[in-house]
Structures are given as C-alpha cells and as structure tokens.
Amino acid sequence: MYNQPLTERIGFRRHSVIPGFGLSFGVTIAWLTLIILIPLAALVLHSASIGFSGYASLLADERTQNALGVSFGCALIAAIVNVLFGLPVAWVLVRYRFPGKRIVDAIVDLPFALPTAVAGISLAALYAKNGWVGQIFNWFGVKVAFTPAGIIVALIFIGLPFVVRTVQPVIEEIDKEVEEAAATLGANRFQTIARVIVPSLLPAILTGFALAFARAAGEYGSVIFIAGNIPYVSEIAPLLIIIRLEEFNYAGATAIATVMLAVSFLMLFVINLIQAWTRRYTNAA
Amino acid sequence: MPHESPRGLQMEHTPRKWRSATSEPLWAKASLLIAALAYLSLIIILPLVSVMVEAFRNGAGEYLAALKEPDALAAIRLTLLVAAIAVPLNLVFGLAASWAIAKFEFKGKAFLITLIDLPFSVSPVISGLVYVLLFGAQSALGPWLKNHGIEILFAVPGIVLATIFVTFPFVARELIPLMQEQGTAEEEAAITLGANGWQTFTRVTLPNIKWGLLYGVLLCNARAMGEFGAVSVVSGHIRGLTTTMPLHVEILYNEYNLAAAFAVASLLALLALLTLVVRTVLEIWFSHGIAGNNKH
Amino acid sequence: MEIRIEKIRKEFDRYPALHEVSLGIKSGELIALLGPSGSGKTTLLRLVAGLERPTTGRIFFGDADASWTPVQERNVGFVFQSYALFRHMTVLDNIAFGLTVRPKATRPPKLEIRRRALELLDMVHLTGLEKRYPNQLSGGQRQRVALARAMAIEPRVLLLDEPFGALDAKVRKELRKWLREFHDRTGHTTIFVTHDQEEALELADRVVVMSQGKIEQIGSSDDVYDRPNSPFVFSFIGDSVNLPVSMAHGDVQFAGQALGLQHSEDGTGQMFFRPRDVTLVSEGPGITGKVTTSRRLAGARIVELDVGTARAPNLIEIEVPLDARAERGSEVRFRPTRWKVFAGQ
Numbered sequence: 001m002y003n004q005p006l007t008e009r010i011g012f013r014r015h016s017v018i019p020g021f022g023l024s025f026g027v028t029i030a031w032l033t034l035i036i037l038i039p040l041a042a043l044v045l046h047s048a049s050i051g052f053s054g055y056a057s058l059l060a061d062e063r064t065q066n067a068l069g070v071s072f073g074c075a076l077i078a079a080i081v082n083v084l085f086g087l088p089v090a091w092v093l094v095r096y097r098f099p100g101k102r103i104v105d106a107i108v109d110l111p112f113a114l115p116t117a118v119a120g121i122s123l124a125a126l127y128a129k130n131g132w133v134g135q136i137f138n139w140f141g142v143k144v145a146f147t148p149a150g151i152i153v154a155l156i157f158i159g160l161p162f163v164v165r166t167v168q169p170v171i172e173e174i175d176k177e178v179e180e181a182a183a184t185l186g187a188n189r190f191q192t193i194a195r196v197i198v199p200s201l202l203p204a205i206l207t208g209f210a211l212a213f214a215r216a217a218g219e220y221g222s223v224i225f226i227a228g229n230i231p232y233v234s235e236i237a238p239l240l241i242i243i244r245l246e247e248f249n250y251a252g253a254t255a256i257a258t259v260m261l262a263v264s265f266l267m268l269f270v271i272n273l274i275q276a277w278t279r280r281y282t283n284a285a
Numbered sequence: 286m287p288h289e290s291p292r293g294l295q296m297e298h299t300p301r302k303w304r305s306a307t308s309e310p311l312w313a314k315a316s317l318l319i320a321a322l323a324y325l326s327l328i329i330i331l332p333l334v335s336v337m338v339e340a341f342r343n344g345a346g347e348y349l350a351a352l353k354e355p356d357a358l359a360a361i362r363l364t365l366l367v368a369a370i371a372v373p374l375n376l377v378f379g380l381a382a383s384w385a386i387a388k389f390e391f392k393g394k395a396f397l398i399t400l401i402d403l404p405f406s407v408s409p410v411i412s413g414l415v416y417v418l419l420f421g422a423q424s425a426l427g428p429w430l431k432n433h434g435i436e437i438l439f440a441v442p443g444i445v446l447a448t449i450f451v452t453f454p455f456v457a458r459e460l461i462p463l464m465q466e467q468g469t470a471e472e473e474a475a476i477t478l479g480a481n482g483w484q485t486f487t488r489v490t491l492p493n494i495k496w497g498l499l500y501g502v503l504l505c506n507a508r509a510m511g512e513f514g515a516v517s518v519v520s521g522h523i524r525g526l527t528t529t530m531p532l533h534v535e536i537l538y539n540e541y542n543l544a545a546a547f548a549v550a551s552l553l554a555l556l557a558l559l560t561l562v563v564r565t566v567l568e569i570w571f572s573h574g575i576a577g578n579n580k581h
Numbered sequence: 582m583e584i585r586i587e588k589i590r591k592e593f594d595r596y597p598a599l600h601e602v603s604l605g606i607k608s609g610e611l612i613a614l615l616g617p618s619g620s621g622k623t624t625l626l627r628l629v630a631g632l633e634r635p636t637t638g639r640i641f642f643g644d645a646d647a648s649w650t651p652v653q654e655r656n657v658g659f660v661f662q663s664y665a666l667f668r669h670m671t672v673l674d675n676i677a678f679g680l681t682v683r684p685k686a687t688r689p690p691k692l693e694i695r696r697r698a699l700e701l702l703d704m705v706h707l708t709g710l711e712k713r714y715p716n717q718l719s720g721g722q723r724q725r726v727a728l729a730r731a732m733a734i735e736p737r738v739l740l741l742d743e744p745f746g747a748l749d750a751k752v753r754k755e756l757r758k759w760l761r762e763f764h765d766r767t768g769h770t771t772i773f774v775t776h777d778q779e780e781a782l783e784l785a786d787r788v789v790v791m792s793q794g795k796i797e798q799i800g801s802s803d804d805v806y807d808r809p810n811s812p813f814v815f816s817f818i819g820d821s822v823n824l825p826v827s828m829a830h831g832d833v834q835f836a837g838q839a840l841g842l843q844h845s846e847d848g849t850g851q852m853f854f855r856p857r858d859v860t861l862v863s864e865g866p867g868i869t870g871k872v873t874t875s876r877r878l879a880g881a882r883i884v885e886l887d888v889g890t891a892r893a894p895n896l897i898e899i900e901v902p903l904d905a906r907a908e909r910g911s912e913v914r915f916r917p918t919r920w921k922v923f924a925g926q
Contacts, residue, residue: 113507
C-alpha cells in the first residue's frame, strides 16, 4: 500500500479523477485529423511526388524566385519598421497615462481583427496617387501604390500588433528598482533606456519581429490591392501560388508553398530558441 | 531662507526641477506620446476612417442600394451561412481541446498545441491550396468526386472547409491558457462532492471561462466572416453563388465600383470594431476582479 | 561625508510617511535605521538617495544642500533589497556600469575601468566570478556584487536597504560580520535599513529607532537597549514586560499594592522592565502572580505568571533562576530591579 507511486500512469497520461478525457481527447484528435492532418498529408504527398529535381527546376524559375524575394524582402523590411516604431508605442501604452488610453490600446488590435480584404482596399485607396496619403507622397515624386513600397506599407499595418502585443507584457514586468539602480550609479535616462531597459527587452523584441515577419511573408488580402501585382516587380508569392493553380500547375504551386512553409517553420523554431535562451537569464536574478 | 555656510560654499537657494529616476523628462514624454499617437493614427486609424468615408462618398442612398443589391445580399447570406457552420464546430472543438489539455497531464501536449496552432501560422493561400490538392481535379479524390457529382471545390462546401481550417485555432487559443491558469482544483472539488462530468463542466468550468469563451467565439467569427485568401483559392469566384463578402468586395473593387466595394467593406469593418469594443469592455470588467485575471 | 537631515516631511498622496524628521550622521559612521514596516525607514533612505523628493525639509551632504539634486548627480551608492542587478550583464559589467556611464570628460579609459572592477570584485571576495551572470550566483554572492557595483562609483555615502533580508540565517550572520569588517576597512559613511534589531544592534555605531514616520530614539546599541526613552523603543528592542501602574506620593503601585519603587511624578503610567531584570522575593513589596506555565530556556527558566484577577487575567513572562521554586499553580512574588515608568500612557 505504501509503495504505490505518487502518480499513476494509465498508458500515456497521468490518472485523474476528472472525467471526460476519452471524449474530449477523442474529439480533439478526430477533428484535428480531419481538418488539419489529412489536408496537410495531401500537401506532403504532393510535394514528395515532385521530387528533388522537380523542385530544383521549379524553383529555378525566375518569376518564382522574384515573387519569393518580394514576399520575404518586403516582410523583412516591414518587420524591422514595426520593431522600430512598435517599441515606442508599446512603451507609451505601458508607462504613460493619458486620456483615451484604453481606446488607443484597443485600436492596436485592429489589424488583427479587420478582414484583410477591407484593409487591402482601404490602403490601396489611401496610398494611390490621388489618395489622402498618396497625394503627399506624389508631391515628393514618390510612388507608393503599385510598387514594393506599397506592399511594405500594407505589411506594416498587418504586423503592428504582433510586435506591440509581444513587447507590452515584458515592459509591464520591468523591475523599477533596476532603473533606480542605474540612476543611482549615475546613468542619465537615455543611458538607462539604451543599456539597461532595451537589452532586457531583446528576447521579446526578437519574438515580435519573428511573428511579424512570419505573418507578413504569407499575407495576401491586404497586399494584392495596393501592390499592383506586376510580375517581377510587385508580385507576391501567395499570388503566384494562385496563378499557378489557375494554370492547373499544381506542382508549381506546391513548390512555392513548400518554400513558404519551410520558412514559417524555421521562424517558429527560431522563436522557440529565443524563448529557451531567455530562460538562461530570467531565473530570478 | 538663503544663508551662507561658514565656509562660504555655494548653497542651493531655489529648488531645481525634480528629475525622477524612473521616467523621462516631460518634454521627452510629450514628444514620444505625440509621435506614437501620430504613428498609430497614420497606420491604423486613417485606413479605418477612409473605409467609412469612401463607403458614403456617394451618399447614404447609394450606400444602402449597394448593400441591397442581389449579389451583395447573396454574398452576405453566404458569409453568414459559412460562419454559422464553422464557428459552432470550432467552438465545440475548442472546448474539447482545452478541456483535454488543461485538465489532464499527458505526453505530447506541446506537440498537440503546435498542431492546433498550425493554421494560425501558415499563409491563408496555403490553407486554401491544401484543399485544392485534396479535392481538386488533379488530386486523388478529384475524379471520384466528379463521377459522383459531388462538388466541393468552387462550391459552398469547399468554402466552408477552408474557413473551418483557418478559424480552427481561435477558440482553443483563447481557452487553453485561461483554463490552464484556472487549474483543476475546482473541478476536482466538484467531483468529490458527487457531480458527474457534465454537471462539473456546465456548472463549474463554464461559468469560469465564459468571458474568454465569448471573446474566442467573437474572434473566430470575425475571422470566419472576413477570411479572404483561403476562400479566394477554393471558391471559383462565381458571383451570387460562391462569393463571400470579402470576395464580393474584391470583385466590386476590380470593377472600379469603389463606393459599393467600400459599402460592403464597411459592414465587415463594423464587425471588427464590435469585436474590439467587446474586448475592451471585457478587459475593463476583468480588471475589476472577475475571474481569470492574473495581473497584480 | 557627513549628512544632515533637517525637518524632512514626506507625504505620498496625502499619506504622511515621515513627520518632520531630523537627523545628523557623522562622516565615516555606520548607522542603522531600525523599525517595523511602515515606520518610514526605507522612505528616509530613499530620500537621502534622491529616489524620492521631500515634501518639505532639507538634506545636506556636508555643507551643500542636496535636497533637490537629482539622484544621478548625488553620487550615492544604493544597494537594493532585491539587489536589482542587471540580468543581461555579467558580474564584471554590472560592477563597471557606474564607471562606463560617466560623461567622456570624467570617464576612465576602458582598461582602467576593468582593473577597478576586478579590484572591487576582489574586495568583496568574489574573484574569479567576473564572467558569470547574476542568475548563476547565490543570494549572498549577488548581494556582494550589488555592493561592489555601488562602491565602484566611489560614493559619498553607502545606502543599504534591508541588505540581508532575502538570505537565510547562516548566510545572514556571515555577511553581517563581513559587512562590519568591510566598513572598518573602507571607512565609508554607511546608512542601512533593517527591521531586524539583532542586526542593527550588532552592526551599527548608532541606531535610529523609528516608528510610524517619527524617530523614537537615536543612540548606540547600549543606549537603546539599556536606556530606552519611550515605550515603543522599550518594547521593540529586546524582550519587555509592561504593566499599568499608578504613582502616589512618589510610590509606584500596581494593582493597589506598593512595589517599593520610587518615581518622581504622580499619576498613572506604564512600567516597563525586562524579563530577566527581576528578583524573586518571599516577602515585602512586590508583584504577585500565579504560575500558569514554565519552560526552560538555556541557562534559565521562563515563567508565565498571571498577575491579574480571575475576571481579568494578565499574563506576563519573567525569567527566574533554575533553582527557583515555580511549579504550575504556585504563587510567585517578584520585584523588578531595572525598570522605567512612562507617565501618562
């Protein structure tokens, strides 16, 4: 009696008095398989059937390479901009008090909640040559719509909440005493922010960057209206996938999709690495 | 009261401006605040405002006419139908998944959560692509479906499936951390008091998660109604039959029927705003101490 | 550096944390601010540091009025209760921080900074740990890094906020000894805040006993222990017993009985004495009580007596010699040998 283990295991799970595991787990697995795993399997099978040499030739296509470059390149720039501007926004939302703060805080989530097509047409209208903002750019001789610049603008819109929402909770957790310590040691406010606060936010910043980048790379609806979709100039990879599908070139479409998925998974992996690396520092110092 | 020390050293007669150790000087704060608000206005508020302005550009009469147009109405009906199917299904799934994950310990949890999150991290176009590969003309199932006259792609079922795929994680993602944080103590207590599984769930768990559940459902719904990329791939864009509201917006826009496009878009924008408003209201209630808040 | 605190008053949103506190600290002194939580001791420390600003009153560093000098310019070394080390920097970088943020004019060259930081690391007996990160150190080690970091800027005064609060008993004892020895070696003016009276009495040249935003008494350890000048200090420092007494014609009376003790004023008051400052008497004036419990503590016996009535029991504890007769239920009579009466309480 006294030698029973503290936790009994039934198969692969620990025993619990709470009922319903079988049902809930079963439903979960069944639905997951139906909706995600089977379609995913179709994708994997299809990519497998293309074979290495098939991939090589498909990806050697200049238009494909260009589309991937536009998608990833614009996503990169947009993610960087989102970090540079998102950090101050997050700071202001956490540290400052001002009337209407709750509303502003909620607004940050708009790109997350707004349907991409709606964002797409409104951004296209705003930044077109005769649009409210496009006019100003036009006055300086800069074209935004129908260029990669327009794509970047749309991707900035999309990625904004990812950086801000990832960094916000970390700013909230900053220990004020560490700031006070830096001040007692003679650091002025700028030095404290640059050398003590920002480095401690680095993991969250990187995570936000990776999330914004991953989302932006695959973005479709907000981009295609403002981009102009000119092949070799402002054509994004998701659009090329659709074009290939309409040509019944499933292999071509799958090839592009696989590359994009590979990058997504890489990003996920990087994010997990960052979280693990963070734990090196954050164990109660 | 100025006075000199015996050694004649300089004394501070008037207090200087106080500098706090943990906040920026006032001028820096003001500039940063204004810059941040200006940035947010440009990037987020301006597009939102422009949707509304453009929608009513030709007056309220044209606005309503655009919405009452048969193809628009069909699009609205289809959107509502798709959401009415996808959201409840994913709601049930979300509840099942979060119950299994939050209330039990088993191996492979992290992997399961990653799988659940999958649709969240892939491009919507790829989400549609997988269904084309599964049911399309060149797929294994394609010919069989054709022979039996079953239309999945380029018809409503395909749209429903693609929508279910992309909105799959939303309820679960809201509920899992919430239920994990709430732990298992209350449910175990109920069991020891003689409640069965269903009673425990409805009378102990459900009340605790109701606001997280509501918000998850709202997000799921907003995404279901607003999904564009995935549905674009599988729908075939047949006006009046297989166009949802976002697709209809695209069609109108490409026809340079801008005011009508924005009119339909404004409905979706209002839905997004409603979602945000509910979230803000819930947060205000949460911060006054209703279940689930972990900030202190 | 001598420090003068003049009539400092500090209010947080109308809540008064300090009421017109004045204090003079001698150069090179190791002084303790001792009191329970809410006494205002940490607030006072933070005011000296410049982390808070006074509502009214002034603080002088030497002859200069520093009341409104920003903390960055006060050159104080502050050691926080939670150490507040910079988690993403190595130990060496933490210690060197104060030197690296100096304006170019006064900043030493890199090699010199490194040399000084290593020297300080030596001084706190942590040589060899310069490449470690704070979360790889024990509590006691982090404490010493925090101290070295504060010392690096050659502060005019060292301020320690409950420096040993978060450590376990054994480490605390060792660090206490170490801190005293460190202070004697370096000679910095040091103010430290604690709620642990043993710590204050052991370490400090002078103790400032505080309660509810006011200073109750300032003196050496002997002063506050042997000559407490208020009921609060008497009861806060060491064990004490207090009984309500009345004085008539110079005689002190308890429960209507004369105790054979004299006091100058008449009226009512509280009599304080320490449990071990009593002598048992078999007859003559004294306090009688019935023994309720008795326990052994090292070389003496602690006896709990009920000196009240059946309707209003009043339990106190006194220390009696081991060979005294004090069984449960027996009556004991005693007289305090050292005592103080605070009139009008």
